[in-house]
Amino acid sequence: MVINFQSVLIFSTILRVLLILYGDWQDSHMEVRYTDVDYLVFSDAATLMSSGESPFKRTTYRYSPLLAFLLIPNAVFHYSWGKYLFSAADLLVGYFIRSILKLRGVPEKICTYCMMAWLFNPFTFTIGTRGNCEPLVCAVILWIITCIMRGKVYQAAIWYGLIVHFRIYPIIYALPIILVLDPRFIQSGQKPMLVNWSSHQEKSPQCLDDTDPSSWTVLASFFSGTRILFGLISGAVFLGFTGLFYYLYGWEFLHEALLYHLTRTDPRHNFSIYFYHIYLHYEHELSILEKLVSFLPQFTVQLVLMFIYALDLPFCFLVQTVAFVAFNKVITAQYFVWFFSLIPVVLPWSKMKMKWEGLSCIVIWMGTQLHWLMWGYLLEFKGKNVFLPLWIASLLFLAANCYVLIMMIRCHRYSPIFQRLSTTLKDSKGRLKVK
Incomplete structure (x- = not known):
């Protein structure tokens, strides 16, 4: 069988349809359900909305009403x-x-293999078929990157405002997007010039430093029409949807769909190093100092990554997401799909060899996760008092995430997506030419 785009897509489609059909059978005939428990929540909320009631009458529904609306056909x-x-x-x-x-x-063959890294990842092809909504978010994030690369900035702004309303975490991408919309890279009315993959196979990152300024330099000309309009459009879309659903569902919507995720604490089902402290103080409100201590490492790492890698936008999104998940107060397995969707778009720029660096990243990350799941199983299903070993497992998992993040950065060829517009001239017809 020839491995090409069409055959990969057809096989991927068949695989997912078969998994959905199998999942329906397993739910009907076996004690352990294939369907994600969140899908039951989504479906119940959609049923309530279809009958004219608030989706938030379904306990634990903490998503935008847009999700329930999309699932009304359920x-x-x-x-x-x-x-x-x-x-x-x-x-x-x-x-x-x-x-x-x-x-x-990037050459067609490499594109196909990178696409397969997502489509045939067991974690990713099961998450959608089990009824988890994260693929919707991942698709929109990648579409936003595509729009920016094609110069469709205002279309990207609309989708960005929508996805931040739908799932609050993409707010972390706001500053890198603003930074990459540098007028020295993008000119109004002109399609941006993309840096070709092949040019970076012959240059080291040091060779690019003289032509591709860091994001710190970009701050010197921070305010531009494109940046301001992007902020206004995306902000208006976010506030428009938020205002509409606040009008329809009131404070309950604001609390469940937005504010809850900013203050969420979870003493179980949580890979985070903060879970043990949350468990010990679960019935008490965390102090301002405690909230600040848990927020500062995450904020500091995010800020550094944004300013160093913003111009290499896909890679910036990837390392931001890995760091955001690793240092978050709550980490569940579905969060991993956020960065799994971004890994394939930076693979062609990685110098990581699968035999050693790549294999070590996979083994360490998977090993520490399985180690955590062992203790989690003893706690959740056997009722054992293993909170301290589980917390140690969380520390090891954080170390594994940091190791993977460092390896990604060390092995990545820095590649800004846009060429710098150093000189502009006009031809005989008055059209802009870039030198």
């Missing part, structure tokens, strides 16, 4: 509608991975 058409929708978004992620790499001049 109640009126077929219960597995949402799984097919999320799996379609999953396939769309693969398509956008290929689109981004093609725009950057």
Whole structure:
């Protein structure tokens, strides 16, 4: 069988349809369900909305009403509608991975293999078929990158405002997007000039420093029309949807869909190093100092990564996401899909060898996660008092995430997505030319 874009997409589609059908059978015939418990929550909220009631009447529904609206066909058409929708978004992620790499001049064969790294990842092809909504978020994030690379900044702004409303965590990408919209790289009315992948195979990162200024330098000309309009449009979309649903559902919407995620604490099902402290103080409000201590490491790491790698936007998104998840107060397995969707779009710029560095990253990350799950199983299913060993396992998992992050950075070839517009001239017809 020839490995090409069409065959990979067809096989991926068939695989996901079969998994959804199998999941329906397992739910009906086995004690352990294939369907994600969150999908039950989404479906119940959609049923409430279809009957004219608030989706927030469903306990633990803490998402935008947009999600319940998208799943109304679950109640009126077929219960597995949402799984097919999320799996379609999953396939769309693969398509956008290929689109981004093609725009950057990556050869077709490498594009196909990078796309397969997402489509045939067991973690990712099961998450959509089990009914988790994260592929929708991943697809929109990659589409935003695509729009920016094509110079469709205002379209990107609309989608960015929408996705931050839908799932609050993409707010961390705001500053890198603003920084990459540098007028020295993008000129109004002109398609941005992309840096070709092949040029970076012949240059080391040091060779690029004289032509590609760091994001610290970009701050000197921070305020520009494009940046201001991006902020205004994305902000208006976010506030528009938020205002609409506040009008429809009141304070309950604000608290459950937005504010809850800013203050969320979870003493169980949580890979975070903060879970043990949260468990010990679960019935007491965390002090301002405690909240600040947990927030500062995350904020500091994010800030450093933003300013160093913002111009290399896909890689910046990747390392930001890994760091955000690793240092968050709450970490669940579904969060990992956020950065799994970004890894393929930076693979062609990685010098990491699979035999040693790559294998060590996989073994250490998976090993520490399985170690945590062993203690988590003893706590959740056997009722053992293993909170201290579980906390130590969380520390090891944080160390593993930091190791993987450092290895990604060390092995990455820094590659700004846009060429610097050093000189502009006009031809005989008055059109802009870039030198």
